Amino acid sequence: MQISSRLTIATHILLAIEYFKDKCKTTSDFLASSVHVNPVVIRRILLQLRDAGMIEVARGSGGASLKVDPSQITMLDVYRAVDCVEKKGLFHFHESPDRNCPVGRRIHDVLDGRLQAAQAAMEHSLASTTLAELLAELKD
Amino acid sequence: MQISSRLTIATHILLAIEYFKDKCKTTSDFLASSVHVNPVVIRRILLQLRDAGMIEVARGSGGASLKVDPSQITMLDVYRAVDCVEKKGLFHFHESPDRNCPVGRRIHDVLDGRLQAAQAAMEHSLASTTLAELLAELKD
DNA sequence: GTCGTTGTAATCGATAAGGTTACAACAAAA
DNA sequence: TTTTGTTGTAACCTTATCGATTACAACGAC
Numbered sequence: 001m002q003i004s005s006r007l008t009i010a011t012h013i014l015l016a017i018e019y020f021k022d023k024c025k026t027t028s029d030f031l032a033s034s035v036h037v038n039p040v041v042i043r044r045i046l047l048q049l050r051d052a053g054m055i056e057v058a059r060g061s062g063g064a065s066l067k068v069d070p071s072q073i074t075m076l077d078v079y080r081a082v083d084c085v086e087k088k089g090l091f092h093f094h095e096s097p098d099r100n101c102p103v104g105r106r107i108h109d110v111l112d113g114r115l116q117a118a119q120a121a122m123e124h125s126l127a128s129t130t131l132a133e134l135l136a137e138l139k140d
Numbered sequence: 141m142q143i144s145s146r147l148t149i150a151t152h153i154l155l156a157i158e159y160f161k162d163k164c165k166t167t168s169d170f171l172a173s174s175v176h177v178n179p180v181v182i183r184r185i186l187l188q189l190r191d192a193g194m195i196e197v198a199r200g201s202g203g204a205s206l207k208v209d210p211s212q213i214t215m216l217d218v219y220r221a222v223d224c225v226e227k228k229g230l231f232h233f234h235e236s237p238d239r240n241c242p243v244g245r246r247i248h249d250v251l252d253g254r255l256q257a258a259q260a261a262m263e264h265s266l267a268s269t270t271l272a273e274l275l276a277e278l279k280d
Numbered sequence: 281g282t283c284g285t286t287g288t289a290a291t292c293g294a295t296a297a298g299g300t301t302a303c304a305a306c307a308a309a310a
Numbered sequence: 311t312t313t314t315g316t317t318g319t320a321a322c323c324t325t326a327t328c329g330a331t332t333a334c335a336a337c338g339a340c
Protein backbone atom coordinates (compact mmCIF):
# COMPACT_ATOMS: atom_id res chain seq x y z
CA MET A 1 0.00 0.00 0.00
CA GLN A 2 1.06 3.55 -0.61
CA ILE A 3 2.44 5.95 1.95
CA SER A 4 -0.16 8.55 2.90
CA SER A 5 -0.30 11.76 0.90
CA ARG A 6 0.15 13.58 4.19
CA LEU A 7 3.84 13.74 3.32
CA THR A 8 3.33 15.60 0.06
CA ILE A 9 0.52 17.70 1.50
CA ALA A 10 2.64 18.72 4.49
CA THR A 11 5.56 19.60 2.26
CA HIS A 12 3.26 21.61 0.04
CA ILE A 13 1.92 23.39 3.12
CA LEU A 14 5.35 24.27 4.47
CA LEU A 15 6.50 25.57 1.11
CA ALA A 16 3.37 27.66 0.76
CA ILE A 17 3.68 29.07 4.27
CA GLU A 18 7.19 30.27 3.51
CA TYR A 19 6.49 31.33 -0.04
CA PHE A 20 3.57 33.53 0.95
CA LYS A 21 4.85 34.71 4.30
CA ASP A 22 5.18 38.35 3.22
CA LYS A 23 2.35 38.27 0.75
CA CYS A 24 -0.72 37.10 2.62
CA LYS A 25 -2.06 35.23 5.63
CA THR A 26 -1.73 31.48 5.17
CA THR A 27 -4.94 30.26 6.75
CA SER A 28 -6.20 26.72 6.51
CA ASP A 29 -8.71 27.85 3.90
CA PHE A 30 -6.03 29.48 1.80
CA LEU A 31 -3.78 26.43 2.02
CA ALA A 32 -6.70 24.12 1.34
CA SER A 33 -7.34 25.85 -1.93
CA SER A 34 -3.70 25.62 -3.00
CA VAL A 35 -3.39 21.95 -2.04
CA HIS A 36 -6.94 21.23 -3.10
CA VAL A 37 -8.08 19.27 -0.08
CA ASN A 38 -10.52 19.98 2.71
CA PRO A 39 -9.51 22.70 5.20
CA VAL A 40 -9.95 20.30 8.10
CA VAL A 41 -7.38 18.00 6.59
CA ILE A 42 -5.03 20.97 6.41
CA ARG A 43 -5.68 21.87 10.03
CA ARG A 44 -4.98 18.34 11.21
CA ILE A 45 -1.65 18.35 9.42
CA LEU A 46 -0.85 21.86 10.68
CA LEU A 47 -1.27 20.53 14.20
CA GLN A 48 1.12 17.68 13.51
CA LEU A 49 3.69 20.08 12.11
CA ARG A 50 3.18 22.35 15.11
CA ASP A 51 3.61 19.45 17.51
CA ALA A 52 6.85 18.65 15.72
CA GLY A 53 8.01 22.18 16.47
CA MET A 54 8.23 23.30 12.85
CA ILE A 55 5.52 25.95 12.74
CA GLU A 56 3.36 28.21 14.82
CA VAL A 57 -0.35 28.49 14.22
CA ALA A 58 -2.16 31.67 15.22
CA ARG A 59 -5.29 30.54 16.93
CA GLY A 60 -7.68 33.47 16.93
CA SER A 61 -6.33 35.63 14.15
CA GLY A 62 -5.36 32.86 11.81
CA GLY A 63 -2.40 31.88 9.70
CA ALA A 64 0.70 29.78 10.18
CA SER A 65 4.39 30.58 10.07
CA LEU A 66 7.66 28.67 10.15
CA LYS A 67 9.36 28.52 13.50
CA VAL A 68 12.57 26.99 12.16
CA ASP A 69 14.80 27.99 9.28
CA PRO A 70 13.90 26.09 6.07
CA SER A 71 17.48 24.90 5.80
CA GLN A 72 16.98 23.02 9.06
CA ILE A 73 13.95 21.04 7.95
CA THR A 74 14.43 17.93 5.81
CA MET A 75 11.82 15.86 4.05
CA LEU A 76 12.56 13.15 6.58
CA ASP A 77 11.54 15.52 9.35
CA VAL A 78 8.27 16.18 7.58
CA TYR A 79 7.79 12.47 6.95
CA ARG A 80 8.30 11.75 10.61
CA ALA A 81 6.06 14.60 11.70
CA VAL A 82 3.02 13.47 9.75
CA ASP A 83 3.38 9.74 9.32
CA CYS A 84 2.97 7.02 11.85
CA VAL A 85 5.48 4.70 10.30
CA GLU A 86 7.97 5.17 13.09
CA LYS A 87 6.28 3.01 15.66
CA LYS A 88 5.96 -0.20 13.71
CA GLY A 89 8.37 0.23 10.84
CA LEU A 90 7.74 0.63 7.13
CA PHE A 91 7.23 -3.06 6.50
CA HIS A 92 4.45 -5.05 8.07
CA PHE A 93 5.76 -8.40 9.28
CA HIS A 94 3.31 -11.28 9.56
CA GLU A 95 2.52 -11.95 13.19
CA SER A 96 3.55 -15.09 15.02
CA PRO A 97 5.28 -17.37 12.52
CA ASP A 98 5.40 -20.92 13.86
CA ARG A 99 8.27 -21.28 16.32
CA ASN A 100 8.14 -25.05 15.96
CA CYS A 101 9.17 -24.76 12.32
CA PRO A 102 12.88 -24.20 11.60
CA VAL A 103 11.98 -21.56 9.05
CA GLY A 104 9.33 -19.86 11.15
CA ARG A 105 11.64 -19.81 14.14
CA ARG A 106 14.38 -17.90 12.33
CA ILE A 107 12.51 -15.80 9.81
CA HIS A 108 12.67 -12.69 11.97
CA ASP A 109 16.41 -13.04 12.60
CA VAL A 110 16.99 -13.40 8.90
CA LEU A 111 14.72 -10.64 7.60
CA ASP A 112 14.53 -7.92 10.23
CA GLY A 113 17.93 -6.45 9.48
CA ARG A 114 17.27 -6.31 5.75
CA LEU A 115 13.92 -4.63 6.18
CA GLN A 116 15.40 -2.07 8.51
CA ALA A 117 18.17 -1.40 6.02
CA ALA A 118 15.67 -0.84 3.22
CA GLN A 119 13.66 1.52 5.37
CA ALA A 120 16.81 3.35 6.43
CA ALA A 121 17.87 3.74 2.80
CA MET A 122 14.58 5.37 1.98
CA GLU A 123 14.72 7.66 4.99
CA HIS A 124 18.31 8.57 4.29
CA SER A 125 17.28 9.66 0.84
CA LEU A 126 14.47 11.82 2.21
CA ALA A 127 16.88 13.35 4.71
CA SER A 128 19.10 14.63 1.92
CA THR A 129 16.60 17.28 0.83
CA THR A 130 15.87 20.40 2.86
CA LEU A 131 12.92 22.72 2.62
CA ALA A 132 15.34 25.48 1.64
CA GLU A 133 16.41 23.54 -1.44
CA LEU A 134 12.83 22.94 -2.46
CA LEU A 135 12.01 26.61 -1.99
CA ALA A 136 14.94 27.65 -4.14
CA GLU A 137 13.82 25.31 -6.89
CA LEU A 138 10.26 26.52 -6.57
CA LYS A 139 11.28 30.11 -7.23
CA ASP A 140 13.33 29.38 -10.34
CA MET B 141 0.69 3.21 6.11
CA GLN B 142 2.74 0.07 6.22
CA ILE B 143 3.75 -2.04 3.27
CA SER B 144 1.68 -5.23 3.13
CA SER B 145 2.97 -8.28 4.96
CA ARG B 146 2.74 -10.08 1.63
CA LEU B 147 6.42 -9.32 1.22
CA THR B 148 7.49 -11.08 4.40
CA ILE B 149 4.99 -13.87 3.90
CA ALA B 150 6.16 -14.48 0.34
CA THR B 151 9.78 -14.53 1.41
CA HIS B 152 8.93 -16.93 4.20
CA ILE B 153 7.12 -19.13 1.70
CA LEU B 154 10.01 -19.20 -0.76
CA LEU B 155 12.50 -20.02 1.97
CA ALA B 156 10.30 -22.80 3.27
CA ILE B 157 9.75 -24.26 -0.19
CA GLU B 158 13.49 -24.50 -0.69
CA TYR B 159 14.30 -25.55 2.85
CA PHE B 160 11.85 -28.45 2.82
CA LYS B 161 12.19 -29.43 -0.82
CA ASP B 162 13.76 -32.82 -0.04
CA LYS B 163 11.98 -33.33 3.25
CA CYS B 164 8.28 -33.03 2.55
CA LYS B 165 5.61 -31.70 0.23
CA THR B 166 5.14 -27.97 0.70
CA THR B 167 1.39 -27.66 0.35
CA SER B 168 -0.55 -24.52 1.11
CA ASP B 169 -1.68 -26.08 4.39
CA PHE B 170 1.86 -26.91 5.39
CA LEU B 171 3.07 -23.42 4.54
CA ALA B 172 0.06 -21.86 6.23
CA SER B 173 0.99 -23.53 9.46
CA SER B 174 4.60 -22.35 9.26
CA VAL B 175 3.65 -18.77 8.38
CA HIS B 176 0.59 -18.90 10.60
CA VAL B 177 -1.94 -17.43 8.23
CA ASN B 178 -4.92 -18.85 6.39
CA PRO B 179 -4.15 -21.37 3.61
CA VAL B 180 -6.12 -19.31 1.11
CA VAL B 181 -3.85 -16.36 1.77
CA ILE B 182 -0.90 -18.63 1.04
CA ARG B 183 -2.47 -19.84 -2.18
CA ARG B 184 -3.14 -16.32 -3.37
CA ILE B 185 0.50 -15.43 -2.84
CA LEU B 186 1.68 -18.68 -4.43
CA LEU B 187 -0.18 -17.69 -7.56
CA GLN B 188 1.50 -14.31 -7.61
CA LEU B 189 4.91 -15.93 -7.25
CA ARG B 190 4.03 -18.41 -9.98
CA ASP B 191 2.89 -15.61 -12.29
CA ALA B 192 6.22 -13.93 -11.65
CA GLY B 193 7.91 -17.13 -12.86
CA MET B 194 9.59 -17.98 -9.57
CA ILE B 195 7.83 -21.20 -8.68
CA GLU B 196 5.71 -24.02 -9.98
CA VAL B 197 2.62 -25.18 -8.17
CA ALA B 198 1.44 -28.76 -8.63
CA ARG B 199 -2.26 -28.53 -9.14
CA GLY B 200 -3.70 -31.96 -8.40
CA SER B 201 -1.01 -33.59 -6.36
CA GLY B 202 -0.03 -30.56 -4.36
CA GLY B 203 3.12 -28.76 -3.34
CA ALA B 204 5.25 -25.98 -4.77
CA SER B 205 8.84 -25.83 -5.94
CA LEU B 206 11.29 -23.18 -7.06
CA LYS B 207 11.69 -22.78 -10.78
CA VAL B 208 14.68 -20.45 -10.51
CA ASP B 209 17.91 -20.73 -8.59
CA PRO B 210 17.69 -18.96 -5.21
CA SER B 211 20.74 -16.92 -6.10
CA GLN B 212 18.75 -15.37 -8.94
CA ILE B 213 15.87 -14.14 -6.79
CA THR B 214 16.25 -10.92 -4.83
CA MET B 215 13.96 -9.46 -2.21
CA LEU B 216 13.11 -6.77 -4.74
CA ASP B 217 11.85 -9.45 -7.11
CA VAL B 218 9.63 -10.79 -4.36
CA TYR B 219 8.49 -7.30 -3.46
CA ARG B 220 7.55 -6.65 -7.07
CA ALA B 221 5.85 -10.00 -7.44
CA VAL B 222 3.46 -9.54 -4.54
CA ASP B 223 3.03 -5.83 -4.12
CA CYS B 224 1.18 -3.41 -6.29
CA VAL B 225 3.40 -0.45 -5.56
CA GLU B 226 4.83 -0.40 -9.05
CA LYS B 227 1.89 1.19 -10.78
CA LYS B 228 1.46 4.29 -8.68
CA GLY B 229 4.72 4.56 -6.80
CA LEU B 230 5.47 4.20 -3.12
CA PHE B 231 4.31 7.67 -2.20
CA HIS B 232 0.78 8.86 -2.67
CA PHE B 233 0.75 12.38 -4.08
CA HIS B 234 -2.26 14.57 -3.39
CA GLU B 235 -4.36 14.88 -6.52
CA SER B 236 -4.81 18.10 -8.44
CA PRO B 237 -2.94 20.83 -6.55
CA ASP B 238 -4.14 24.25 -7.66
CA ARG B 239 -2.44 25.21 -10.91
CA ASN B 240 -3.35 28.84 -10.36
CA CYS B 241 -1.13 28.96 -7.29
CA PRO B 242 2.60 29.34 -7.89
CA VAL B 243 3.29 26.66 -5.30
CA GLY B 244 0.60 24.29 -6.49
CA ARG B 245 1.70 24.70 -10.06
CA ARG B 246 5.27 23.60 -9.38
CA ILE B 247 4.93 21.20 -6.49
CA HIS B 248 5.12 18.14 -8.72
CA ASP B 249 8.22 19.37 -10.54
CA VAL B 250 9.90 19.98 -7.23
CA LEU B 251 8.95 16.81 -5.39
CA ASP B 252 8.56 14.02 -7.92
CA GLY B 253 12.27 13.45 -8.42
CA ARG B 254 12.93 13.30 -4.71
CA LEU B 255 10.15 10.83 -4.06
CA GLN B 256 11.35 8.62 -6.87
CA ALA B 257 14.86 8.74 -5.48
CA ALA B 258 13.65 7.70 -2.03
CA GLN B 259 11.69 4.84 -3.48
CA ALA B 260 14.64 3.79 -5.61
CA ALA B 261 16.93 3.82 -2.58
CA MET B 262 14.60 1.47 -0.75
CA GLU B 263 14.28 -0.84 -3.73
CA HIS B 264 18.00 -0.82 -4.33
CA SER B 265 18.48 -1.98 -0.77
CA LEU B 266 16.00 -4.82 -1.21
CA ALA B 267 17.74 -5.82 -4.43
CA SER B 268 20.99 -6.40 -2.59
CA THR B 269 19.73 -9.52 -0.84
CA THR B 270 19.16 -12.81 -2.62
CA LEU B 271 17.13 -15.76 -1.50
CA ALA B 272 20.32 -17.80 -1.48
CA GLU B 273 21.86 -15.51 1.14
CA LEU B 274 18.78 -15.75 3.30
CA LEU B 275 18.79 -19.53 3.00
CA ALA B 276 22.42 -19.73 4.01
CA GLU B 277 21.74 -17.60 7.06
CA LEU B 278 18.69 -19.64 7.89
CA LYS B 279 20.72 -22.84 8.05
CA ASP B 280 23.43 -21.50 10.34
C1' DG C 281 -19.40 42.23 20.92
C1' DT C 282 -18.53 40.98 16.24
C1' DC C 283 -15.96 38.42 13.01
C1' DG C 284 -12.83 35.32 11.09
C1' DT C 285 -10.17 31.46 12.31
C1' DT C 286 -8.52 27.44 14.77
C1' DG C 287 -9.09 23.01 17.44
C1' DT C 288 -11.75 19.03 17.64
C1' DA C 289 -15.37 15.75 17.54
C1' DA C 290 -18.45 12.99 14.84
C1' DT C 291 -19.81 10.73 10.84
C1' DC C 292 -19.37 9.08 6.08
C1' DG C 293 -17.73 6.54 1.86
C1' DA C 294 -13.98 4.40 -0.30
C1' DT C 295 -10.31 1.28 -0.34
C1' DA C 296 -7.43 -2.51 1.00
C1' DA C 297 -5.98 -6.25 3.86
C1' DG C 298 -6.45 -10.58 5.75
C1' DG C 299 -9.73 -14.33 7.56
C1' DT C 300 -12.90 -17.73 6.41
C1' DT C 301 -16.13 -20.89 4.01
C1' DA C 302 -17.24 -23.30 0.11
C1' DC C 303 -16.64 -25.81 -3.92
C1' DA C 304 -15.42 -27.07 -8.72
C1' DA C 305 -11.23 -28.56 -11.26
C1' DC C 306 -7.56 -31.49 -11.14
C1' DA C 307 -3.95 -35.28 -10.64
C1' DA C 308 -2.41 -39.33 -8.67
C1' DA C 309 -3.11 -43.38 -5.96
C1' DA C 310 -6.06 -47.14 -4.68
C1' DT D 311 -12.93 -46.02 -11.91
C1' DT D 312 -13.46 -44.29 -7.68
C1' DT D 313 -11.40 -42.15 -3.93
C1' DT D 314 -8.46 -38.81 -1.86
C1' DG D 315 -5.91 -34.72 -1.24
C1' DT D 316 -4.88 -30.42 -3.16
C1' DT D 317 -5.27 -26.24 -5.91
C1' DG D 318 -7.75 -22.26 -8.06
C1' DT D 319 -11.23 -19.12 -7.23
C1' DA D 320 -15.36 -16.87 -5.81
C1' DA D 321 -17.90 -14.87 -2.16
C1' DC D 322 -18.45 -12.59 2.00
C1' DC D 323 -16.94 -10.62 6.45
C1' DT D 324 -14.29 -7.70 9.69
C1' DT D 325 -11.07 -4.36 10.57
C1' DA D 326 -8.21 -0.39 9.67
C1' DT D 327 -7.02 3.81 7.45
C1' DC D 328 -7.68 7.57 4.59
C1' DG D 329 -9.59 11.76 3.28
C1' DA D 330 -14.23 14.48 2.90
C1' DT D 331 -17.47 16.80 5.33
C1' DT D 332 -20.43 19.12 8.86
C1' DA D 333 -20.72 21.29 13.02
C1' DC D 334 -19.45 24.07 16.72
C1' DA D 335 -17.00 25.74 20.85
C1' DA D 336 -12.71 28.31 21.94
C1' DC D 337 -10.01 32.02 20.78
C1' DG D 338 -7.84 36.63 19.39
C1' DA D 339 -7.99 40.93 17.07
C1' DC D 340 -10.50 44.75 15.78
